[in-house]
Structure formats: C-alpha cells, structure tokens
Amino acid sequence: MAGAEGVHSFVIDLPDQAAALALAGEAEVTLHRLEALSSATLVLRGLQLVIQGKAEQLERASALVELLRPLWLEGQSVGAMDLQTAQAALDSGTGTEYRALSNRVLARSLSGKLLRPRTVGQRTYVEAIEQHDLTLALGPAGTGKTLLATVQAVRMLNERQVERLILTRPAVEAGERLGFLPGDLQQKVDPYLRPLYDALHSLLGADRTTALLERGVIEVAPLAYMRGRTLADAFVIVDEAQNTTAAQMRMVLTRLGENSRMVVTGDPSQVDLPAHQVSGLSEAARVLDGVEGVAICTLTSADVVRHPLVQRVVLAYARLDAERRGEGPR
Structure with a gap:
C-alpha cells in the first residue's frame, strides 16, 4: 500500500507469540537493528509486523525478515x-x-538453541568433516572452527560412529611458559584447553562431560600426550594448530x-x-593440498560469527598484515 510522498507499507503475519518475541528481541532491539540496516520503519x-518506508527500503527490510524466517518461525531469538x-x-x-543453511541443523544446545552453520563457508566446512577422514580448517578467530568440529564430534559419538573423542592442542601461548604457571601438570594445561571444555559443556552439560572424561570416553590433553599412540575408533580435534611445529604436526597426523x-x-x-x-599447520596445508581423503577449508572474515565488531577487527589486522608484507593498503 502506497502513502504520502512515496511511503509504502507491507505486513508480514507471524504464526504465534513466540515467533513475534523471537523476531522483535528484548525491548524490540532486533526491530531497531533491522530499521538501522534498511532505513525502513x-x-x-x-x-503482525508492519514495515513502512520507500519502495527500496521496504524491499530490503522484508528481504532481511524473510531470510531470518527459519529462526523466528521456530521461536529462536534473532x-x-x-x-x-x-x-x-x-x-x-x-x-x-543462506536460506538453505536452515536445513542443516546439527544439534541443539542444552539451552535449546539450534546449532547450524551460519555462513556458506561454515556449511562447506561441516560437509568437509562429514566426507573426509582428515580436515584442515584455517581461518580467523570467531569463524566457528572449534565449535563446529566439536558439534560434529559429539554427534558422531552419540550415533556410535566413534567410541571416543580426543581433543588436543599445543600448550603454547605468547609470552607464557608452563613452568611458570601454578599447580600440577593438569592444572597447568587446563587453561589452554578451556575453549574445548566450554564447547563440550554447551552440548553435553558439565555433569555429563565430567562423567565421560572420568570414563575415558572423552580425553582432553595437551598435544605432547599423543606421541607414540594410535588413535583408533576416535574423533580427534587438534585445536590452535598454528602453534604446532612441523615435527609436532607430522607426529599427530600419523597417529x-x-x-x-x-x-x-x-x-x-x-x-x-x-x-x-x-607453523606445522601452514606447512601441512601446503603439503597435503590435493591428497585424497584430505579436505582443506579456508574460512574468512565473512564467516566470523562472534560480535559484529570481531569481523571488523579481523579485517583491520588483515590490512595491517598486507601492508607489512609490502602489498600496500587495501
């Protein structure tokens, strides 16, 4: 319907109160964000969601709402x-x-949130894990590399496709050494493995995670513990692999x-x-490119799914790195 000065209106019917609340957000914050993105009202x-504005504003706002339909239709907050x-x-x-991503529900967190790939790049990553015995995922912070791998690992464990999960990472951080940290060895390495624990807790809960750890079904350990072992009937996640040496990467891949x-x-x-x-990760990505059974996925700033600011931070540092390599500003 057209009004004065070319202002139009469009109505979208919502199925129930849960969908309305999910779309509006707390204190209608989501509606305000949609207004900022589209310049519509x-x-x-x-x-009923009433959208008002000029034709192009109306089109953009309604297109965004429709892309988000799979979320609010299920009562999942936007x-x-x-x-x-x-x-x-x-x-x-x-x-x-993007709409096809709604059909790729991987799991439901304990809080009831549906876990699915949120970008096309993430969907490609998930499919690579499903279709290959070895997947290398390279990308900036916030692209879901660890969480999606852990979701797939827990799913395969629940479906009895594997008998155990092994999550490992090198205990290396900038400016820190294990010897200077308090406590025994387990207490020293636990801070390095915290992101893996957090992912497990969101999927399984703290109590079940602890029970599976005690039974040895889930093992969370520093990379050094992998030497000399054969990791059979397992889903293995090597996290923060950019901090592996070339020798460490070769060692863990052959386990x-x-x-x-x-x-x-x-x-x-x-x-x-x-x-x-x-870096063992960078070398492995070069050496294994094209090897049968190996997938190499490169995620980018477009796949960042943390706070929107993180994407802009990643891009800013990418420009800085390019300048330092002599490529000039982008």
Missing part, C-alpha cells in the same frame, strides 16, 4: 550476528544459499588409526611460535 502490532550474516547474504546475492576422523583447526595469523620456527 518496523512496528509489531500483535501478530541476534546481531544473525542479522549480520543475513545482510551479507543479501548484499552478495547468496540469499538462496590417526582405523575408523577415526581428525579435524585440525587454527589461525595462521596468530602464530605464537618463535620467529625461526615454521
């Missing part, structure tokens, strides 16, 4: 990152691919045993090794 009237990924899909012309799957994740831009050491 959005008003919730009972179970967050800032959902808006960002929907906006990116709309601007890049990949709306069809893979029968009926096992391995995912190696890392961010090549955040290497904490001494300057003279080559």
Whole structure:
C-alpha cells in the first residue's frame, strides 16, 4: 500500500507469540537493528509486523525478515550476528544459499538453541568433516572452527560412529611458559584447553562431560600426550594448530588409526611460535593440498560469527598484515 510522498507499507503475519518475541528481541532491539540496516520503519502490532518506508527500503527490510524466517518461525531469538550474516547474504546475492543453511541443523544446545552453520563457508566446512577422514580448517578467530568440529564430534559419538573423542592442542601461548604457571601438570594445561571444555559443556552439560572424561570416553590433553599412540575408533580435534611445529604436526597426523576422523583447526595469523620456527599447520596445508581423503577449508572474515565488531577487527589486522608484507593498503 502506497502513502504520502512515496511511503509504502507491507505486513508480514507471524504464526504465534513466540515467533513475534523471537523476531522483535528484548525491548524490540532486533526491530531497531533491522530499521538501522534498511532505513525502513518496523512496528509489531500483535501478530503482525508492519514495515513502512520507500519502495527500496521496504524491499530490503522484508528481504532481511524473510531470510531470518527459519529462526523466528521456530521461536529462536534473532541476534546481531544473525542479522549480520543475513545482510551479507543479501548484499552478495547468496540469499538462496543462506536460506538453505536452515536445513542443516546439527544439534541443539542444552539451552535449546539450534546449532547450524551460519555462513556458506561454515556449511562447506561441516560437509568437509562429514566426507573426509582428515580436515584442515584455517581461518580467523570467531569463524566457528572449534565449535563446529566439536558439534560434529559429539554427534558422531552419540550415533556410535566413534567410541571416543580426543581433543588436543599445543600448550603454547605468547609470552607464557608452563613452568611458570601454578599447580600440577593438569592444572597447568587446563587453561589452554578451556575453549574445548566450554564447547563440550554447551552440548553435553558439565555433569555429563565430567562423567565421560572420568570414563575415558572423552580425553582432553595437551598435544605432547599423543606421541607414540594410535588413535583408533576416535574423533580427534587438534585445536590452535598454528602453534604446532612441523615435527609436532607430522607426529599427530600419523597417529590417526582405523575408523577415526581428525579435524585440525587454527589461525595462521596468530602464530605464537618463535620467529625461526615454521607453523606445522601452514606447512601441512601446503603439503597435503590435493591428497585424497584430505579436505582443506579456508574460512574468512565473512564467516566470523562472534560480535559484529570481531569481523571488523579481523579485517583491520588483515590490512595491517598486507601492508607489512609490502602489498600496500587495501
């Protein structure tokens, strides 16, 4: 319907109160964000969303709401990152691919949140894990490398495709050494493994995670513990692999045993090794490119699904790295 000065209105009917609340957000924060992205006016009237604005504003706002339909239709709250990924899909012309992501529900967290790939790059990563015995995932912080691998690992464990989960990472951080940390060895390495524990707790809960750890079904250990072992009937995740040396990477890759799957994740831009050491992850990505049974996935800033600011931070540092390499400003 057209009004004065070319202002139009469009109404979207919502199925129930849960969908209305999920779309509006607390204190209607999601509607305000949609207004900022489209320059349209959005008003919730009972179970009707009324969108007002000029034709192009109306079209953009309604397209964003439709891209987000799988979320609010299920009563899943629409967050800032959902808006960002929907906006990116709309601007890049990949709306069809984005809508298809709604069909790739991987699991449900204990809080009831549906866990699914949120970008096309993440979907490619998930499919690579499903189709290959070894997957290398390279990308910046916030692209879901560890969480998606852990979701797939827990799913395969629950479906009895594997008998145990092994999560490991090198105990290397910038400016820190294990010897200076308090406590016994386990207490020293636990802070390095915290992201893996957090992912398990969100999927299984603290009590079940603890029980599975005590039974040895789940093992969370520093990379050094993998030497000399054969990891059979297991889903192995090697996290923060940019901090492995070339020798460590070769060692852990050759631990893979029968009926096992391995995912190696890392961010090549955040290497904490001494300057003279080559990152085992970067070398493995070069050496294994094209090897049968191996998938190499490169995620980018477009796949960042943390706070929207993280994507801008990643891009800013990417420009800095390019300038230092002599490529000039982008």
